[in-house]
Amino acid sequence: MTKHTRENVPGFSLSRRRVLAGTSAAIGSAAVGMFGFEKLARAELPVPSGRAFIFCYFPGGWDQLLFLDPRDPERFPDSDRAQNLFETRYNDLDGVNGFGGQLLRPEGESPLVFGPAAARVADAVKITDFASRIAIVRGINMSTLGHEVGYRYFLTGRFPVGNNARGSNYSTEIVAQMAPRRPIANLSLRVEGYNDRHPGTASSLRVDNINDLLLVLQPSEHLERDGVERALADYGQAVGPCSVEAYDRRGLLTAMRGARSQGDSIVRENLAGRFRFVSDPDTDAMGRDTEARRIRAHYGFLRGDAGSPGARAALAAQAIKLGVSQVVSVMIGNGTDTHFTGNPGHAAQLYPGIRAFTLLLKDLADSPHPQGGSFLDHTTLLGFSEFSRTALFNNYGGRDHHLTGSCILAGAGIRGNTVFGASSNVGMAPARWDFRANRASDSGENIKPEHVGATLLSSAGLDPYILRVEPIRAILA
Amino acid sequence: MRTHLALLSCAVLSCGPGGSTAPPTPPAPPVPPPPAPPPRDNITPGAARGVDPGTVGGARPTGLPLGNPEMNDGHVGRAPRRLDVRQLHEALLNALGVSWTDTRTIASAEVPGGSYRDENADMLHALAATLGQPDYQNSTAEALDPSPTFSKLVGDAARKACRDGVVADLARPQASRILLRHATERDTAAANEAAVRANLAYLTLRFWARSLRPTDGELGPLLRLFTQASTAPAEGMRAAGTPADGWRAVCIALVTDNQFLTY
Numbered sequence: 001m002t003k004h005t006r007e008n009v010p011g012f013s014l015s016r017r018r019v020l021a022g023t024s025a026a027i028g029s030a031a032v033g034m035f036g037f038e039k040l041a042r043a044e045l046p047v048p049s050g051r052a053f054i055f056c057y058f059p060g061g062w063d064q065l066l067f068l069d070p071r072d073p074e075r076f077p078d079s080d081r082a083q084n085l086f087e088t089r090y091n092d093l094d095g096v097n098g099f100g101g102q103l104l105r106p107e108g109e110s111p112l113v114f115g116p117a118a119a120r121v122a123d124a125v126k127i128t129d130f131a132s133r134i135a136i137v138r139g140i141n142m143s144t145l146g147h148e149v150g151y152r153y154f155l156t157g158r159f160p161v162g163n164n165a166r167g168s169n170y171s172t173e174i175v176a177q178m179a180p181r182r183p184i185a186n187l188s189l190r191v192e193g194y195n196d197r198h199p200g201t202a203s204s205l206r207v208d209n210i211n212d213l214l215l216v217l218q219p220s221e222h223l224e225r226d227g228v229e230r231a232l233a234d235y236g237q238a239v240g241p242c243s244v245e246a247y248d249r250r251g252l253l254t255a256m257r258g259a260r261s262q263g264d265s266i267v268r269e270n271l272a273g274r275f276r277f278v279s280d281p282d283t284d285a286m287g288r289d290t291e292a293r294r295i296r297a298h299y300g301f302l303r304g305d306a307g308s309p310g311a312r313a314a315l316a317a318q319a320i321k322l323g324v325s326q327v328v329s330v331m332i333g334n335g336t337d338t339h340f341t342g343n344p345g346h347a348a349q350l351y352p353g354i355r356a357f358t359l360l361l362k363d364l365a366d367s368p369h370p371q372g373g374s375f376l377d378h379t380t381l382l383g384f385s386e387f388s389r390t391a392l393f394n395n396y397g398g399r400d401h402h403l404t405g406s407c408i409l410a411g412a413g414i415r416g417n418t419v420f421g422a423s424s425n426v427g428m429a430p431a432r433w434d435f436r437a438n439r440a441s442d443s444g445e446n447i448k449p450e451h452v453g454a455t456l457l458s459s460a461g462l463d464p465y466i467l468r469v470e471p472i473r474a475i476l477a
Numbered sequence: 478m479r480t481h482l483a484l485l486s487c488a489v490l491s492c493g494p495g496g497s498t499a500p501p502t503p504p505a506p507p508v509p510p511p512p513a514p515p516p517r518d519n520i521t522p523g524a525a526r527g528v529d530p531g532t533v534g535g536a537r538p539t540g541l542p543l544g545n546p547e548m549n550d551g552h553v554g555r556a557p558r559r560l561d562v563r564q565l566h567e568a569l570l571n572a573l574g575v576s577w578t579d580t581r582t583i584a585s586a587e588v589p590g591g592s593y594r595d596e597n598a599d600m601l602h603a604l605a606a607t608l609g610q611p612d613y614q615n616s617t618a619e620a621l622d623p624s625p626t627f628s629k630l631v632g633d634a635a636r637k638a639c640r641d642g643v644v645a646d647l648a649r650p651q652a653s654r655i656l657l658r659h660a661t662e663r664d665t666a667a668a669n670e671a672a673v674r675a676n677l678a679y680l681t682l683r684f685w686a687r688s689l690r691p692t693d694g695e696l697g698p699l700l701r702l703f704t705q706a707s708t709a710p711a712e713g714m715r716a717a718g719t720p721a722d723g724w725r726a727v728c729i730a731l732v733t734d735n736q737f738l739t740y
Contacts, residue, residue, distance in 0.1 A: 148616055163618060190606075192616065193624075205625050208606035211582065215604070216629050221579075222636040225712045228726050231705040235730050241695050244736060250556045253735045256623040260733075263625035263632070279582075304588075 048323040049371060050180055051412055051460035052379040054316045054360070055171060057191050058333035058353050061147065061401055062385040063117075063346050067354060068406040069138045069388070069423055070103050070115035076425075085427035086391045090116050092343040098122055099347055106131035111419045117347035118354055127358045130365065132416040133376060135475040139421035140405040141430035141446040142387040147337070150386030150405070156194055157453035157467045165194045167466075169204065170453045171327040176202035177462045180326035183269040187319050189213070189312055190331035200258040204329065205266065210278050210306040210315055216263070218272040236260060274322050277314060278306045299359050309333060309356035317363045320379055332356050336385070339398040346389075346399070357383050361410060376411045380459055382452070383408040391428040404430045407452055413459025415477045421447045438474045447472075557739045559621045562608045566601045568737065569634065572684050573642040573728070574655045577601055577634035600637075604630060632733055639728035643721055656680070656728060662721050666704040673703060677727065684731040703727050
């Protein structure tokens, strides 16, 4: 195992002490308890290793005509909307809010093409710069027009019962199968987490914002003295009387004890200092630029702006790059449920998330991984929304919910410059697709979220058959 | 039979009147065999299908027995649930007289310095989204999973609320106290164990709805916790422990216990 020190790879180190500490945290948290916070030094973290994943959720149902599944106005002019049941109105974006109103195509031969909200004209870094690492899946049949249903369907790969999710998140499944040694293996920022069959250690640590994450990571400001905290920890781990344990036949109390141990263990890691990039000053005591300033400059958010898509993307990158997490789920986008606004309004909501996703790709691509290559070579990203928006505008000049979805995959294990599936050229209906030949076929099958989930698992050599479908081999590297 | 064995092993190997950290207790009397299952014509339709009627929705007709545990994986009645955020807020307020208020730094790009401080924030409201409360924009169902986030923040809530609760209690006359109802701030376990035990029994009823006699062995772990905290030696800037420290520790233990957090 390669040893990396903080000197040669900033932010990473592995030592015998860290290995022993990690082992004792896993085995002995129940016995040791949460004492000694006041004396903790900054903990060392395990070197990032194995496949990492970042799930980026764009809430509200995005307009894929503006991003992942656009149409060329030359072939599908708005004047033909009665025949095509399409209306792009890309001209509405021309020169508005910095958009060009044009489709974006990568340089060179590529089947990829993005809608006009994918980048602004002045952007130095565009999503097309990463075409060789990107695959797009189009024409996904989401089978629902309900936000929560589509959202949970894409999170788990199993169609919900009513509004209630079934199964576990892909993130939970990945962590359960990989069992990575990470302080917070499965971190979630504003994305729901489900775990229907795995130990609590696979569940996500979910927070609503970065400030709340800091609160979870750091000890309470009102800790009792060490001896009392130790006694409280012992008390909390003690098995209760039979009358109470009999109440635990379904395992809730056991799960809560496990969560408590996990929470205590996370606090002992003393990780909060690594996530203060939102509030830390621009310069240190010596007047030098801080890492926080560099992060804020890259992701384009102001100090204190914890809620911006850039800050959320930065959190995902930091968690992966510092070895804190193996899987991060983040609500990266702003709400795009725009029934009553046209392209400019929707693009204004959609673009910040796309921009953050693009800068996340850039950050990962520019960061060397301790095991060679860049972090993008070791990290798989998925960008998704619960469904999309109708191909025609409604009477209010907006677009309503539409059944057909699309998603973007990038990074490790993904065959770049690839498009799989398609929505129909009349009304953007979900298409039947021949998975082997990668072409439309009347005898093909619907592309569904579980296919995407199986592909993600397969891309890292994990077992995809929990989802009971074949992965999409055409987009596997 | 599986239930019988599970309960027997529970009694012998793990749980007991005083929990696993209690001193050895005399062996329990032999566990009587489970009652025979009710006759087939005297159980609810759900139980007849091997389903716990308390879990399948719909009211169980009164006067009929619960489903047979052996046909329901050892349990009857509905599954226990974790408190949601609103319930936790109300439970703290009712049991302790205070909820969790604290100073909260609010990040904001609209103020100089990027953040401002709210000195008296209702933390459970402020952290509701992180604790799983739905926003009714993207979700309408509260997350009630036993997450590390919930566990950690409940610990924080207990420490601050119990600190405030004990301070407020000591300012009240004895008769109207909430936490120190049957013991005074001078009573130690060594000097007046009876009063301490009486107060512990009162608190288990108040926080957990468990009616225990002051002499009950189940109070052993709480009594030990009280003793440890109230007799802790001086540590750095902190003076030696007092009974108030002991009651604060007991309060934290009661609030963070699963008996308080589930129903």
